[in-house]
Amino acid sequence: MRYIYDNIITISLLGLLFAGCKKEFTGLSTNANEIFWVTNNDADMPVRVMGNTASKTIILIVHGGPGDGSYNYTDYKTARLREKYGVAFWDQRNAGSASGNNNMDELNLPQMINDMEVIVKALKLRYDGASIFLYAHSFGGLLAAGYLVKDSNQNNLKGWIEIDGAHNYPLCNASSRKMLMDTATSEISKGNYISQWQNILDYCSSHDPLSSYKISSQTETFAHNAEPYMGIKQKNSSLSLAEDPLDQLVNYYDLNHTSFGNDFLESLEIADYSNQLYKIKIPSLLLWGQFDFTVPPVLGEDGMRNLGSVYKKLVLFPHSGHHPMETDTDSVEDEIINFVDTFK
Amino acid sequence: MIGGSIPFHSIIKEKKDKDSKPRNSEKDEFFSAESGGYRYPFAYTSILVNAGIGIRYIKSAKHFTELSFNQGIVRTIYDGKVYELDQDGNIKESKLFGRNYLTTGFSYSLNWDLNNRKSNSWFFQLKPATWIQYPYNSFLKPHFSLQAGVSHRLKKHNSSYEDKVQP
Numbered sequence: 001m002r003y004i005y006d007n008i009i010t011i012s013l014l015g016l017l018f019a020g021c022k023k024e025f026t027g028l029s030t031n032a033n034e035i036f037w038v039t040n041n042d043a044d045m046p047v048r049v050m051g052n053t054a055s056k057t058i059i060l061i062v063h064g065g066p067g068d069g070s071y072n073y074t075d076y077k078t079a080r081l082r083e084k085y086g087v088a089f090w091d092q093r094n095a096g097s098a099s100g101n102n103n104m105d106e107l108n109l110p111q112m113i114n115d116m117e118v119i120v121k122a123l124k125l126r127y128d129g130a131s132i133f134l135y136a137h138s139f140g141g142l143l144a145a146g147y148l149v150k151d152s153n154q155n156n157l158k159g160w161i162e163i164d165g166a167h168n169y170p171l172c173n174a175s176s177r178k179m180l181m182d183t184a185t186s187e188i189s190k191g192n193y194i195s196q197w198q199n200i201l202d203y204c205s206s207h208d209p210l211s212s213y214k215i216s217s218q219t220e221t222f223a224h225n226a227e228p229y230m231g232i233k234q235k236n237s238s239l240s241l242a243e244d245p246l247d248q249l250v251n252y253y254d255l256n257h258t259s260f261g262n263d264f265l266e267s268l269e270i271a272d273y274s275n276q277l278y279k280i281k282i283p284s285l286l287l288w289g290q291f292d293f294t295v296p297p298v299l300g301e302d303g304m305r306n307l308g309s310v311y312k313k314l315v316l317f318p319h320s321g322h323h324p325m326e327t328d329t330d331s332v333e334d335e336i337i338n339f340v341d342t343f344k
Numbered sequence: 345m346i347g348g349s350i351p352f353h354s355i356i357k358e359k360k361d362k363d364s365k366p367r368n369s370e371k372d373e374f375f376s377a378e379s380g381g382y383r384y385p386f387a388y389t390s391i392l393v394n395a396g397i398g399i400r401y402i403k404s405a406k407h408f409t410e411l412s413f414n415q416g417i418v419r420t421i422y423d424g425k426v427y428e429l430d431q432d433g434n435i436k437e438s439k440l441f442g443r444n445y446l447t448t449g450f451s452y453s454l455n456w457d458l459n460n461r462k463s464n465s466w467f468f469q470l471k472p473a474t475w476i477q478y479p480y481n482s483f484l485k486p487h488f489s490l491q492a493g494v495s496h497r498l499k500k501h502n503s504s505y506e507d508k509v510q511p
Contacts, residue, residue, distance in 0.1 A: 121434075
């Protein structure tokens with residue numbers, strides 16, 4: 001046995017090395033593709049801006065989930081919008097590629113509304129003079145409503161588009177259960193997907209989603225499952241990946257499999273802005289899939305009844321469920337373009 | 345990545361192969377340090393520094409492997425401008441904003457001699473590694489990487505492997 005002193009130097013290359021330089025804002029463009037970040041209360045949130053920022057009109061995507069991230073809106077679903085306007089894809093805290101150190105205890109709705117206030121301020125600074133619209137889907141509808149009814153936030157915007165937005169969780173849960181039961185009864189009598197609908201009917205008949213988060217969560221699963229039984233072809237089966245896919249996977253795990261995440265999701269069950277929607281005066285466009293069992297069209301009707309806007313319009317898409325921007329893309333974009341061009 | 349290692353303990357065992365020829369096998373225990381970085385466009389650039397401890401297994405002059413454990417820090421710097429609120433509630437730009445995280449990882453490297461048989465100083469290296477970054481959003485973020493590069497031995501290896509080296 002003997003000792004050898006032998007030094008080794010290692011130089012290795014990772015699969016991806018430094019390539020290119022930082023993406024700085026270089027001004028308005030008809031084909032922008034740039035990123036900036038907003039750091040607020042321990043969370044760092046990316047905002048990727050794509051499309052025609054030279055139009056001086058920016059549509060801010062307020063994604064659903066919570067926790068979905070905005071990256072899966074960067075495809076065909078917003079292609080025509082990006083040709084005409086700049087579209088800002090914001091990953092909310094603890095979603096998509098948003099990062100930070102110890103911040104899960106800051107994950108709550110008031111904090112997210114505060115984040116949104118900072119995001120809109122940053123957009124206004126960066127795209128000085130631009131008209132800003134919200135495009136809020138599902139949980140994003142709750143978040144956007146919370147933002148709009150607070151203080152004078154709505155004065156920063158020219159209008160908002162709510163797509164199957166859950167601005168009232170209790171109403172959402174109750175109407176989801178009712179719609180599932182009514183449709184199940186009807187479809188069973190027609191002989192369509194009898195065993196599947198019977199399973200849904202049996203569960204919903206004996207479980208009230210307002211009584212616990214667990215039941216609400218299971219009802220939501222049934223609501224997603226029910227769409228194909230009505231002929232709705234869901235296209236969002238593949239996992240959309242952020243620039244660093246592990247960011248999205250870790251955030252998804254955090255939200256759905258940790259006590260912090262579950263506490264947050266459970267806290268949303270009582271969130272309700274219906275009785276404050278009268279405060280919203282800016283133009284409102286409500287787009288809904290007729291077969292959305294997750295956030296039923298009843299929520300859209302609730303918005304029409306309660307919004308204080310002079311201009312408010314509800315459009316139902318007969319071939320869509322919870323994601324009309326996927327299943328009725330052209331029609332949804334037509335409505336949005338007409339709305340934005342009218343009020344920008 | 346660039347790094348270095350210094351053995352602090354080596355063990356050489358003499359064995360005889362089937363033909364009764366002497367054959368050495370060596371095991372070095374070493375300290376290591378390395379630094380480097382990686383970048384995800386439209387996301388962030390990370391700069392890593394870590395220190396580790398490991399074992400190098402040398403069974404021939406042409407080839408050796410290493411198993412190591414390391415502990416370090418990583419600094420992320422975001423792509424694009426970073427904005428935050430100032431004390432007056434106005435938006436301001438935060439220059440070179442990023443975050444620090446701890447890292448813990450394991451790696452295994454395979455190294456093949458690139459030189460002639462007399463001078464075993466340059467090696468081609470393949471190094472699969474896994475490490476975690478924490479606290480990341482109050483949890484941890486796993487990483488997997490496959491590094492390819494070269495390693496250089498500053499001092500020629502002075503144990504004998506004639507049975508393997510000579511034709």
